Amino acid sequence: MLSEKIAKNLGRSSWIRAMFEEGEKLRKIHGADKVYDFSLGNPEVEPPAAVKGKLKDIVLSGEQGIHRYMSNAGYYSVREKVAEYFQKEKGVQMKPENIVMTCGAAGGLNVVFKTIINPGEEVIVFSPYFAEYLFYIDNHGGKPVIVPVDKDTFQPDLELFERHLNPLTKAVLINSPNNPTGVVYNESILARMAEIIGKKEKEYGTQICVVADEPYDKIIYDDVKLPSIPAIFKNSITINSFSKSLALPGERIGYIAVGSDIEDAGLLVDGLVFSNRTLGFVNAPALFQKVVAGSLEEKVDIGYYRKRRDILYNHLVKLGFSCVKPQGAFYLFPKALIDDDVEFARRALKYNLLIVPGSGFGWPGHFRLSYCVSIEMIGNSLPAFEALAKEF
Structure with missing residues (x-):
């Protein structure tokens, strides 16, 4: 039933989603607070209050059609x-x-x-x-x-x-x-x-x-x-x-x-x-x-992301990771501590760290971290990164 093209593409399925799904398994075993999921660019921050207010106003306006x-x-x-x-x-x-x-x-x-x-x-x-x-x-x-x-x-x-x-x-x-x-x-x-x-x-x-x-x-x-x-x-x-x-x-x-x-x-x-x-x-x-x-002038609090970037970036650099400091978005893309980024991501799973191999972005030897997550999770993850770095 499945087309050959889709069957082939499923075999090349996104590393981002694969790691996110791996996280679901780990959460069931260890509990959500013990899993450090940096795999998906799914913002943890809520929309600005003005955006929610605009939505409420429209829904309650009684406007027809x-x-x-x-x-x-x-x-x-x-x-x-x-x-x-x-x-x-x-x-x-x-x-x-x-x-x-x-x-x-x-x-x-x-x-x-x-x-x-x-x-x-x-x-x-x-x-x-x-x-x-x-x-x-x-x-x-x-x-x-x-x-x-x-x-x-x-x-x-x-x-x-x-x-x-x-x-x-x-x-x-x-x-x-x-x-x-x-x-x-x-x-x-x-x-x-x-x-x-x-x-x-x-x-x-x-x-x-x-x-x-x-x-x-x-x-x-x-x-x-x-x-x-x-x-x-x-x-x-x-x-x-x-x-x-x-x-x-x-x-x-x-x-x-x-x-x-x-x-x-x-x-x-x-x-x-x-x-x-x-x-x-x-x-x-x-x-x-x-x-x-009605919300074009609104945006999320950039300080929210900057704080997370700085904590994670500074910690990784201190541990010996090489990384270009992000100027925008909410991702870090450090160099893995071994050439095989896929194996590096597998090793990270031992410490309940979910990272995405750079191979999934056409750039082997690196890995991506999405820091649009809670500040508590980032703080709790720092010892896990330290333990991972000590393996190499």
């Missing part, structure tokens, strides 16, 4: 507010007509790839990467082309990037702040990347779309500035979600913003709306479109 269908692109009034906010944040022109509300960033990425990729065309993905990207591209007949970043800084290696561009390159996927490294891509590097893309577009007579996946754009530390992708790249599509910024991952609400400089932008938006419908998403959740429209 709030659960009905609307345009497949989303409520126009919501798109107006998102466009206005996007324009202010990114420093570029943005029309409501260029906004498509989506079922989260994952839904948005699938809608974009369905709309722009012809079978066999390539999408450049920088490693380390969020593992699901490869499946999203493959879902729609595309070929992911993996380009490793600089091993010391986790910034894109432009020489290597340029070597991977060819006439089949349809898109370049940028995830900054990055999952799993927490790195914010440098503006000067991105500007040079834009020059390279422009040169290659002229050489090949093609258009290369830069797809920015930015669910962590509001989770930035230490006064680091997030470069504006639509201000740097001519042909850009930005995908965002409120899963991380408002701690609403289960509500599946996000949007696509099509750059106004894209040739035939209106036709592209029509394609996105069509794909949103025919992929079965139909439209973004009606209720939460209205919630986020």
Whole structure:
């Protein structure tokens, strides 16, 4: 009954989910307070009070029709507010007509790839990467082309990037702040990347779309500035979600913003709306479109994540781990103490530590820790990390 493709993909199933499920087993044996689960980027923090208040107001308003269908692109009034906010944040022109509300960033990425990729065309993905990207591209007949970043800084290696561009390159996927490294891509590097893309577009007579996946754009530390992708790249599509910024991952609400400089932008938006419908998403959740429209200036407390980052980062460095300090998101990506990151993750299980091998992100030899967890769990886990480090 199962298709060969899905059977094969199940064999490559996400390490993140695998470790999360391993945690369920350990919790049954040892109790939840004795298991230190850093596997899943599922924020423990609650949404801001203003977001909850907005939801309550909408539900109790008595407004008729709030659960009905609307345009497949989303409520126009919501798109107006998102466009206005996007324009202010990114420093570029943005029309409501260029906004498509989506079922989260994952839904948005699938809608974009369905709309722009012809079978066999390539999408450049920088490693380390969020593992699901490869499946999203493959879902729609595309070929992911993996380009490793600089091993010391986790910034894109432009020489290597340029070597991977060819006439089949349809898109370049940028995830900054990055999952799993927490790195914010440098503006000067991105500007040079834009020059390279422009040169290659002229050489090949093609258009290369830069797809920015930015669910962590509001989770930035230490006064680091997030470069504006639509201000740097001519042909850009930005995908965002409120899963991380408002701690609403289960509500599946996000949007696509099509750059106004894209040739035939209106036709592209029509394609996105069509794909949103025919992929079965139909439209973004009606209720939460209205919630986020009234919460665009809100965000979770960044100090909440910064405190957790600093405790965990400082402790690991003290124990001898090598790690780039995250500038954004809520992940650490240290180097494992042995070359085999999968074996290292298995050893960690002895101490009830759930970590995700870097191999699951296309970067063997490292491991990811998601620190969007309780401060108590982080504190309780520190002796376990110390015991693990003493094995090596």
